[in-house]
Amino acid sequence: MNFSLCSVPAGWKFAGGVAGIKESGSADLMVAVSDRPASAAGVFTRNLVVGAPVTVGRGRVPAGAVRGVVINSGNANTGTGAKGLEDARAMTRTLAGEIGCDEGDVLVCSTGIIGHMLPVEKILAAIPGVYESRAETPAAVRDAAAAMMTTDTFPKVASREIKIGDGTVRVLGLAKGAAMIAPDMATMLGVVVTDAVLSPETADVILKTAVDDSFNLISVDGHTSTSDTVFLLANGASGVDGEGSAALASAVAEVCGELAEMIVRDAEGAEHLIELHVAGAADRDGAVTIAKAVANSALVKTAVTGNDPNWGRIVSAAGYAGMPFEPTAVSLSVEGVSVYERGTPVGFDEEAVSAAMRDGDRVRIELTVGDGPGRVRFLTSDLTAEYVRLNSEYTT
């Protein structure tokens, strides 16, 4: 991670610390705090079963006066009933007490194991100290991102600094996630902050658009989690109005896109990042549906693990996606080499393509299913024995 990229928006401070939730003793508690009220928007998991923090968060955004976010890792506070809800609220109440704001102006997320009561006393006891250590430095941002991690192997931060008219605005995102990742937000948490001036309504539109083109176009294992949350918080400390700024919307989308790619790159046990392009579908939704079927196929993933340009597994996964297309209109290239054209396999240098898959930064798969305008770029990871080991040994 190149933290020199990190441009911290004005008025925002971050901290990460140890509450003692994780047996490992690693950092497991972070706060992000604004020195003034911020417009806030949120996007949440579409799973029917949700963690307590999701229930709390849904009731608090969009909003115009949010002052901070508190996130713990190590325990997802999911399946914890009424006590879990009270624990989530207590976390916000404690941070609000430190900040000197209403409980309702603090947001909360939790990630980690499911179905165990939060060790809430430890968390509440740790919040003041972590809050006290807050800073606007890249190191503090890094500490905060690290405290969100579960099975992640590196903290995930992305940032942009843009001009709007004569003013400068900063956008900074922190995320976590390495598995239970699927479209519609799966065990991933993201907090994107900016010092632009934005209404809650505009923040909401910008965030939903950005998430739809980033976090909702990645999958590690197709498992939509119960805790997924992304917040966008705009505190206006730059004094620069971001309403109607395409550049700001792009910056938020780019930050989300970078974070999403980091999550796939950090996918549990993964050896390959797979960049899948589906084109020629009837519409974008059709392309997304086909991309998901291909991306979630264990057979496609394991073929990539083996550096095998196995067009049969890719084309047949597209074929069961449930979106109609004409099989004779299907073409496929892997690593830029055409392997299947208009329904028929073509001769190609399998050794060379396999070597490219093995050696490259990512495996590029381009699937065309017809002549329609629907297209999408979708990111996923391969499936390795290490993924299985991680997920069969990580117990309740």
Add this chain to the structure above:
Amino acid sequence: MNFSLCSVPAGWKFAGGVAGIKESGSADLMVAVSDRPASAAGVFTRNLVVGAPVTVGRGRVPAGAVRGVVINSGNANTGTGAKGLEDARAMTRTLAGEIGCDEGDVLVCSTGIIGHMLPVEKILAAIPGVYESRAETPAAVRDAAAAMMTTDTFPKVASREIKIGDGTVRVLGLAKGAAMIAPDMATMLGVVVTDAVLSPETADVILKTAVDDSFNLISVDGHTSTSDTVFLLANGASGVDGEGSAALASAVAEVCGELAEMIVRDAEGAEHLIELHVAGAADRDGAVTIAKAVANSALVKTAVTGNDPNWGRIVSAAGYAGMPFEPTAVSLSVEGVSVYERGTPVGFDEEAVSAAMRDGDRVRIELTVGDGPGRVRFLTSDLTAEYVRLNSEYTT
């Protein structure tokens, strides 16, 4: 396999042999032949992309005068265009020549790697010898089933002998499949023969019902293949009328159910058979949709691999299935032990449940999602590092 169970229907003979398609030199060609015309029905993959034999088969059933089936393993004859279609027809033409019937009265299946032209000359040259060796013995049935195998570790045969009035009727099924298995028929082939008298129309109804309750309720990896086919062939050699016999329909369903369970038990790399019961859904389709989401979750599968009664992964997989239910109405038991009741985890002896998962013949998961009448029993397998190894090393 207990082949003493095998009751061969009258008028049917089987053989398996070596055509030389597989580099290993293992058996890769089988025939099943009736001494008289048989009513025939077929069920095929719903993948948009299908192998040439599926295209040929769809045009030949239901029918009233089928004399035989020829199946090769080692090469699926899929993605092979017009030449593949001609190769599939040539296989039927060659067997028809031996039998002395019309080409259209022979059915064909192929399974194995996708996208390579069939070594059709080898196959056509081998058909007469394999046909010549046909017999009505259990050993011949076993040889035929073995010649259908790809990554299977054992041949799959099931049979029933039933009384209809004063007469006796036999039902015998042969199947293959160990991966690319998902509802709606995925790289699995099945041939069920009987000596009952049946019209093609009744055979069609009996087969579709049986497949819907067996092969369509199993999943190994969620990958619906391009070649899946199950045939039911009734040659009437017993002289016993099976029209309207519930016993015969049950026998066919039981044979299909046994074969389907064998396929899941032989799932590539699997260490656990998972028997998943979903109840309380609005209707059967809803139960099936939820069961598929749970069964295809890599996180659920790897939890079972680790003997972990991880209710969080199971309940959350149900939650993203796309079927509405009330989270507080969800209850779950694993190995008969209640672990989650009406939306809340309950205390249980994790060590004891884990030991039961490790030691038992199968892992039994019972998920209730409400008070509706929709229920289903669904079989799947766990996901192991060995599955990944098999599927990353088995190349095009």
